[in-house]
Amino acid sequence: MATKLPKTDVVIVGVGWGGGIIASELTKNGLSVVGLERGKERKTEDYYMVHDELRYALRYEMFQDLSKETITFRGNEKIRALPMRSYGSFLLGDGLGGSGVHWNGQTFRFLPYDFEIKSKTIERYGKSKIPDGMTIQDWGITYDKLEPYFNKFEKLTGISGDVNPLGGKRSEKYPTPPMKDTPGMKMFSDSCKGLNYHPYHMPSANLSEQYTNPDGIARAACQYCGYCERFGCEYGAKADPVVTVIPVAKNTGKFELRTHSNVRRVLHKGGKATGVLYIDTTTGEEYEQPADIVVMTSYVFNNARLLLLSGIGKPYDPKTGTGVIGKNYAYQVLKGAGVGFFEDKEFNIFAGAGSLGMCIDDFNGDNFDHKDLKFIHGANISYSQTGARPIQNNTVPPGTAKWGKDYKAASVKYANRHINVGAQGSCMPFRHHFLDLDPTYKDEFGDPLMRITFDFEDQDRELVKFMGGKCGDILKQMGADKVVANTELAPYEITTYQSTHNTGGVIMGDSPDTSAVNNYLQMWDTDNLFVIGASAFPHNSGYNPTGTVGALAYRAAEGILKYHQKPGSLV
Amino acid sequence: MANETEEQDLKERKEPDPSRRNFLKNSGYAVGGLIVGGVVGSLLRSPNKSTTNNTNNNGTTENKTPANETVNFNQALMYFTQEQFLITEAATERLFPADDNGPGAKELGVAYFIDHQLAGEWGVNGREYMQGPFYKGETTQGYQGRLKRREIFDIGLQEMQNYSNKKFQKKFKDLTPEQQDEVLKDFETDEVKLTTISASGFFKTLFGSTMEGAYADPLYGGNGNMGGWKLKNFPGNQMSYTKIIEQDKFEKMAPVSLREHLPHS
Numbered sequence: 001m002a003t004k005l006p007k008t009d010v011v012i013v014g015v016g017w018g019g020g021i022i023a024s025e026l027t028k029n030g031l032s033v034v035g036l037e038r039g040k041e042r043k044t045e046d047y048y049m050v051h052d053e054l055r056y057a058l059r060y061e062m063f064q065d066l067s068k069e070t071i072t073f074r075g076n077e078k079i080r081a082l083p084m085r086s087y088g089s090f091l092l093g094d095g096l097g098g099s100g101v102h103w104n105g106q107t108f109r110f111l112p113y114d115f116e117i118k119s120k121t122i123e124r125y126g127k128s129k130i131p132d133g134m135t136i137q138d139w140g141i142t143y144d145k146l147e148p149y150f151n152k153f154e155k156l157t158g159i160s161g162d163v164n165p166l167g168g169k170r171s172e173k174y175p176t177p178p179m180k181d182t183p184g185m186k187m188f189s190d191s192c193k194g195l196n197y198h199p200y201h202m203p204s205a206n207l208s209e210q211y212t213n214p215d216g217i218a219r220a221a222c223q224y225c226g227y228c229e230r231f232g233c234e235y236g237a238k239a240d241p242v243v244t245v246i247p248v249a250k251n252t253g254k255f256e257l258r259t260h261s262n263v264r265r266v267l268h269k270g271g272k273a274t275g276v277l278y279i280d281t282t283t284g285e286e287y288e289q290p291a292d293i294v295v296m297t298s299y300v301f302n303n304a305r306l307l308l309l310s311g312i313g314k315p316y317d318p319k320t321g322t323g324v325i326g327k328n329y330a331y332q333v334l335k336g337a338g339v340g341f342f343e344d345k346e347f348n349i350f351a352g353a354g355s356l357g358m359c360i361d362d363f364n365g366d367n368f369d370h371k372d373l374k375f376i377h378g379a380n381i382s383y384s385q386t387g388a389r390p391i392q393n394n395t396v397p398p399g400t401a402k403w404g405k406d407y408k409a410a411s412v413k414y415a416n417r418h419i420n421v422g423a424q425g426s427c428m429p430f431r432h433h434f435l436d437l438d439p440t441y442k443d444e445f446g447d448p449l450m451r452i453t454f455d456f457e458d459q460d461r462e463l464v465k466f467m468g469g470k471c472g473d474i475l476k477q478m479g480a481d482k483v484v485a486n487t488e489l490a491p492y493e494i495t496t497y498q499s500t501h502n503t504g505g506v507i508m509g510d511s512p513d514t515s516a517v518n519n520y521l522q523m524w525d526t527d528n529l530f531v532i533g534a535s536a537f538p539h540n541s542g543y544n545p546t547g548t549v550g551a552l553a554y555r556a557a558e559g560i561l562k563y564h565q566k567p568g569s570l571v
Numbered sequence: 572m573a574n575e576t577e578e579q580d581l582k583e584r585k586e587p588d589p590s591r592r593n594f595l596k597n598s599g600y601a602v603g604g605l606i607v608g609g610v611v612g613s614l615l616r617s618p619n620k621s622t623t624n625n626t627n628n629n630g631t632t633e634n635k636t637p638a639n640e641t642v643n644f645n646q647a648l649m650y651f652t653q654e655q656f657l658i659t660e661a662a663t664e665r666l667f668p669a670d671d672n673g674p675g676a677k678e679l680g681v682a683y684f685i686d687h688q689l690a691g692e693w694g695v696n697g698r699e700y701m702q703g704p705f706y707k708g709e710t711t712q713g714y715q716g717r718l719k720r721r722e723i724f725d726i727g728l729q730e731m732q733n734y735s736n737k738k739f740q741k742k743f744k745d746l747t748p749e750q751q752d753e754v755l756k757d758f759e760t761d762e763v764k765l766t767t768i769s770a771s772g773f774f775k776t777l778f779g780s781t782m783e784g785a786y787a788d789p790l791y792g793g794n795g796n797m798g799g800w801k802l803k804n805f806p807g808n809q810m811s812y813t814k815i816i817e818q819d820k821f822e823k824m825a826p827v828s829l830r831e832h833l834p835h836s
Contacts, residue, residue, distance in 0.1 A: 049829055051808040054787035059693060070700040075711055082708040082715055086699045183819050223811035346821035350805050351812035390786035390805045402759075403666045403778055404752065412672050415803040416821065440704065493711035 002277055002286035008034045008256075009564065011276055011291035013263045013306065014298030016098025017546065018532040018553045020241030020249070021156075022295050024215070025557035027254035031564060034289055035255060036278055038262035038298075039064075039095030042242050047234035050227055053389040057230045062102045064092035069443040071301055073494045075455040077318070077432065083441050083449065088495040090502055091230065093299060096259060097242040099500060100546070104229040104354030104386060105205030105238050107159050108543035109150045109551070111365035112143035112168045113377075117539060120366060121376055129376060131459065133431045135321070135328055136376075137538050140510035140571075141519040143168045146551050149558075153550030154203075157239035158211035158219065161203035166361040179208045179222070184347050184419050185358045188383035191477035197362045202382060203547070204355035205239040215248045226387020228354025238354065261287075264445060266294055266310040266529065273312075273529040279445065293560060296531045297553075300329075303535040304435045304505035305450040312526055313506075313516050318432050318453075324516040326435040328504040329452060330540040333425030333460045335489045336379060336467025339418055340480025341397055346416045349388040357384030363423070363470055364542045375462040379423035379542040381470060388415070395420070398484055421474050423467035426542040427503075428459055435505045455492045464489040501545050503537040508552075510571075520559030520570045521552060527569050532556050645792050646683050649690030650721065656682055658728045661744040663781045665751045674798040676781055684784030684793030685724075685777075694721040718768060720776065726765075727758075727773035734763055788829050800826040808832065 010026055012019040015037040023033050055061050064070075066086065074081035093099030113120050118136045121129055130136060151171055161174040178201035181189075185201075192199040206222035213219075222237040236243040249255035258280075265277040267288065275290035296303050307313050307325050316327040359382035361367055370376055395418045396410040438451040465487045472485030509515025512524035521536050523529040532553050534545045541548070559570045648656055660682035669675030676682070688694060696719045708715040718726070731754060735743040739750050746754065755774065757763045763770040784793030786800065788808070794800060800807050807826035815822045 049832060052788055052790075052829060054783055054791060058783060060698065065698045066700045067696075067698050073712060075709065079709060080706060082706060082712045083700045083702075085701065085714055086696070088713055180813075180816050182816055221813075223813055224816040225809065225811060346804075348812070348815055348818070348822050351816050356816075390800060390803050391783050393803070394782065403755075405668050405670055408667055408670060408675075409672060412802045415805070441700075441702070491711055493713075495711075495713040 002288040004288045004290065007275070007290040007292070008032050009291065010034070010293045010295060010560070011036065011289050012295045012297055013266075013276060014038070014098060014296070014302065015096055015241065015246065015257060016093060016297060016299070017100040017241050017245075017550060018297030019295070020097070020100070020245035021153075021550065021553040022297060022530075022532065022557050022560065023249035023255050024245035025554070026560060027249045027252040029561055031254065031561075033249065033255050034291070035249075035257045036261040036263050036276065036289070037096055037257065037259045038281065039098075039259065041259050042096040042101060042232065044232070044234060044236045044243060047232040050231050050234050051225065053391050056102075056227075057389065058391060060087050060091065060230075062093070062095065062230065062232065063087065064094040067444075070449060072438040072441050072449050072451045074451070074453055075491055077453060081438055081440075081451045081453070084494050087497075089493070089498050090500040091497070092301070092500070096246065096257070097240050098299065100241045101232050102230050103205075103238075103240075103546060104384075104544070106355040106357075106384070106544040107154065107157060107203045107205045107547040107550075108380065109164075109168060110143070110541045110543060110548045111361075111367075113365040113367075114539075114541045115139040115141055115143050115146065117377070124366065125370060125376075129370070134457075134459065135429045135431050137328075137509055137514055139519070139538055140508055140515065141555075145519075146555065147171055149551035149554040150547065152554045153547060156213055156215070156244055156550070157205045158207050158213055159203050159205055160208035161201050164200050164203075164361060165198040166364070166367050174203060175213075176208050176211050179204050179206065179353060179356050180224070182348070182352075182356065182385050184349070184383055184385055185356070187419070187478045188358045188421065188474065191474050192358070192360050194477050195473065197360045199358050199360050202355050202357040202359050202384060204353065205546075206233075206353040206355055207237050207239075213244065215244070217244055217248065219243060222353050224351050224353050224356065226350055226352045226389065229386060262445075263298070263306065264309070264447060266296070266306055266312060268310065268312055268526060268529075271526060273526055293528045293530070293563065295556075295560065296529070297533060299533060300502045300505055300535040301435070301450045303531050303533055305437070307506065307516075307531070308437050309447055312529065313523065315436065316434050318434050321431055324507070324512075324514070326505050327516075328429035328507050328538050329433050329435050329454055330427040330429045330503045330537070331454065331492070332499040332501040332540060333379070333427050333456065333463055333489070334422065334498050335486055336425055336464040336471060337420065337422035338468065338471035338475045338483055338485040339395055339420050340475035340478060341414055341482040341484075342417045342419070342479075343481045347419065349385055349393075349416055352385035352387035354386050355384070356386065357382050359383075363467065364426075373462065373466065375459045375466070377426040377428065377463075377539075377542060379425040379463065379467045381421065381423045381467065381474065383419060383421050390415070397482055419475065419478065419480065421471040421478075423464075423471055424499075424542050424544070425460065425463050425467060427540040428457075429504060429539050430457060456489055461489045501534070501540060503534040503540040503545060506531045506533075506535040507538045508536040509538060518569070518571045519555070520562075521556040522559055522563070522570050524569075528563065528567065530556050530560055643680075645687075646680065648683075648686050650694060651682075651686045651689070654732070655724070655728045656686060657744045658731055658742075659685055659724075659777075661751060662731065662755060662777060663784070665748060665755055666778055666781045667785055668748075673802045674795070676785060678795060679785050679798050680793045680795040681781050681784030684787065684791050685780045687792045688780060688783075689721050689724055695719050714772070716768070723768050723773055723776065726768050727770075727777070730763065730765055730768075730770070730773075731758065734758075790829055797826045797828055
C-alpha cells in the first residue's frame with residue numbers, strides 16, 4: 001500500500017526546463033508545488049571534472065540508466081520492436097534539470113509557418129501538396145500569440161543573438177549581443193552573403209556576456225571551453241534549469257523538490273487527476289502525492305507513456321487514425337550536410353561553445369518556393385563550432401582506409417582542417433509513425449516500455465537531397481579544397497547519434513478529436529492535468545526545440561494560474 | 572607468528588618493489604631463462620630503464636626505482652589474462668600504429684585502457700538494457716545479443732588466436748604486421764565465420780575502444796603522456812579559450828590533463 005501524503009496545490013512530474021519553469025512561475029504566485037524528479041540532485045560544482053570526453057560523451061554520465069528503463073523501436077508495424085539496449089540515436093536526460101543541463105543551448109523560435117502549417121501549405125500550394133498519410137495539422141495557436149512567451153523564455157535564459165532576418169516578428173531584441181565570431185563563422189557568413197542568403201548568429205543560451213535575468217539571477221559569460229552538449233557547464237554560463245528557474249522556485253519557500261522519486265501513475269477519478277503514485281527509488285517505498293493540479297514535464301516518451309499507463313486520454317490507433325495519445329511522433333532529419341577539407345588552413349575548432357555558430361533560414365519553413373519540390377518545410381543550415389573533442393573528431397576524406405596507418409595519418413591531419421556545414425531538417429508526422437506501449441519489454445518495475453514506430457519517408461529523402469546540395473554549395477564558396485556533400489538518407493536506425501529532438505505523442509491543437517491538449521497544454525478530457533514539452537509538437541520544425549518548449553511552458557504556467565483561480569477549460 | 576606475517580605484509584606494502592615484473596625476470600634467470608622465453612618473458616618486452624639492481628649491505632639483491640623517476644602503477648591488469656592482453660596490444664597497435672606523426676596504441680597504453688574499461692561498468696554493460704527476451708533484430712535496431720562486452724572480448728580474442736593459428740600456424744602476437752592486418756581485415760569483413768558473436772561487431776568494438784584509449788584523458792590508462800592529444804594538437808582540459816576564439820592563427824598549446832585540476836601534494 002502506498003503511503004498517502006498531504007495534498008499540495010500542484011505536483012510536477014520531472015524537473016527539467018518544463019518542470020522548472022512551472023515550479024518557478026507558480027511558486028512566485030503563491031502556489032505550493034511539489035516537484036518529483038526520478039534522478040539525482042545536480043549543481044554547478046558537480047562539473048569540476050567535466051572536461052572528460054570519455055565519461056560524459058561516451059559513457060553517458062548524465063543520461064538515463066537504460067538498465068532500468070529504455071524504449072523499444074521498430075521501423076514499421078510489420079517488424080517486432082526491440083529494446084534500445086545501448087545509447088545511439090538520442091540521449092535521454094536524467095536528474096535535476098533533465099536534458100536542460102546537457103544541451104547545447106541553441107535556442108530558436110519556430111517560424112510563423114510552423115504553427116499554421118496545414119492551412120498555409122494548402123493556401124499556397126493546394127491540398128495535393130500534402131502527400132497521403134502525412135498528418136500535419138495546425139497547432140491551435142499562432143506565432144503572434146506565442147511571441148510574448150518566446151520573449152519571456154529568452155529573457156529568462158539571456159539568449160545571445162541578433163535578429164533572424166527571415167524569422168517571425170519580435171517585440172524585443174535578444175537580451176545579450178551575439179557570441180564572438182570565429183574564422184569559420186566569418187567564412188560561412190561571407191559565403192552565404194555571396195550566395196544572397198541571410199546569415200545570422202545562432203541564438204545562444206551560452207552567454208556572450210554576464211547577464212542578470214528578470215528573476216535577479218546573474219550568470220557569467222561563456223569561456224568557449226568546448227564542452228556543452230552531453231556536459232554540464234562548470235561556469236553556469238550555459239542556461240540550464242538548475243542555475244535559473246529552480247533556485248527561484250526554492251527561494252519562495254513554496255517549492256518542495258524530491259529527487260529519486262519515480263512517478264509510475266497519474267491517479268484520476270471522474271475526469272479529474274487526483275495526484276500521482278511514485279516510488280522513492282532509494283527505499284523502494286510507494287507514495288501517493290495528492291494534488292489539485294498535476295503537471296507532466298518528463299520528456300516526450302515519459303509524458304506519453306505515463307498517460308497510457310494511467311489510462312488517461314484515448315490511445316492513438318494508426319489503423320483508423322483516431323485517438324490522440326501517441327499520435328504524430330516525429331524527429332529530426334539531419335543527414336543533409338557537407339564537410340569541407342582544407343589543405344593549408346588549420347582552425348582552432350577544439351575551442352567552441354554549444355551554440356557558437358552562424359546559420360541561415362533561407363531554406364527553412366516556407367521561406368522558399370516548394371512548388372517544384374517534392375517535400376514541404378525545410379531546414380536551418382548552420383556552421384556551428386561546438387568544440388571538436390578528440391575521440392569523436394575523426395573526420396577523414398572518403399576513400400581513406402578505415403583503420404591503420406593511413407587512417408591515423410588522415411584523422412590526425414584533418415583534425416583541425418575541416419569545417420562541417422549541416423542542415424537541421426524538419427520532420428513531418430505520418431499516420432504510421434506513433435508511440436504506444438510495448439507488448440513484451442518492461443522497465444525495472446514491470447511496466448511496459450514505450451514503443452516507437454518510425455522511419456524516414458520520401459519527404460525526408462527529398463529534403464536531405466536538397467539540403468545536402470545547399471550545404472555543399474556553401475562550403476565550396478567558403479574555399480574548401482575538397483567538399484563532400486551528403487545527399488542520401490538511409491532508413492532510420494537507432495544506433496548512430498542523430499539528435500535528442502524527439503517530438504509528439506501528446507500533441508496540441510484546437511480540437512479534442514485531433515489533439516490531446518489545448519494551446520495551454522491542458523488535457524482536453526482531464527482539465528486539471530497539463531502535459532508540457534516537445535510532446536505537444538504536432539510536427540517538428542527545422543530547429544532545435546527548446547526555445548519553443550520554453551515558450552509553451554510559460555504559456556502553460558499562465559494557464560495553470562488561471563485555472564487555479566477559476567477551474568474549467570481554458571479555451 | 573601472526574605478528575611476523577603482519578609485519579611482512581606491511582613491509583611489502585610499503586615497498587612496492589621488487590615489482591612483479593622484476594620478480595618474474597629474476598625468477599626467469601633463476602631457472603635458466605625458460606620463463607623469459609615464454610609468455611611471461613614477452614611481457615618484459617621493454618626492460619624498465621628506471622629499475623636497477625643494487626646489492627645492499629646485507630648482500631641481498633634489491634630492485635630500486637630511483638626517486639626521481641616515476642613508475643606507472645596503473646599498468647597492470649584488472650581483467651585480461653596475459654594472453655588476452657598481448658593479443659589486444661598487438662591488434663590495437665595495427666589499428667593505430669606508431670608512425671612519423673607520433674606514438675601508436677602500444678606506446679599510448681591502449682591495451683591497458685581497454686583492460687581497465689572491461690573491468691568496470693562498461694565491461695558488464697552495467698547501464699544498458701540487458702533483459703530478455705533476446706531476438707535477432709534488424710541492423711537498424713542495434714545490438715540485440717545477450718553477451719556482455721567482457722564475454723565478447725573473451726570470445727573475440729580467442730577466435731583471433733584460433734584464426735591466426737589456423738591460417739598462419741602462429742599466435743596472433745607472433746605474426747608479421749602484414750599477417751596481423753590480414754587477420755583483422757578478415758574479422759572486419761566477417762570473412763571469419765563465428766557462431767557466438769559477430770566478427771565484424773567485435774572488430775568495431777575493438778576499434779572504437781582503441782580510439783577511446785588513444786584520446787581519452789590519461790586518467791583512464793591510455794593516451795600515455797597525453798601523446799594522443801599531442802598528435803592532434805588537442806590542448807586537453809583548458810579552462811578558457813576566450814583569448815583565442817576569434818583569432819585566425821592556429822594556436823598550439825601544451826596539453827593539460829584533468830590531473831592538473833586537483834591539488835597533489
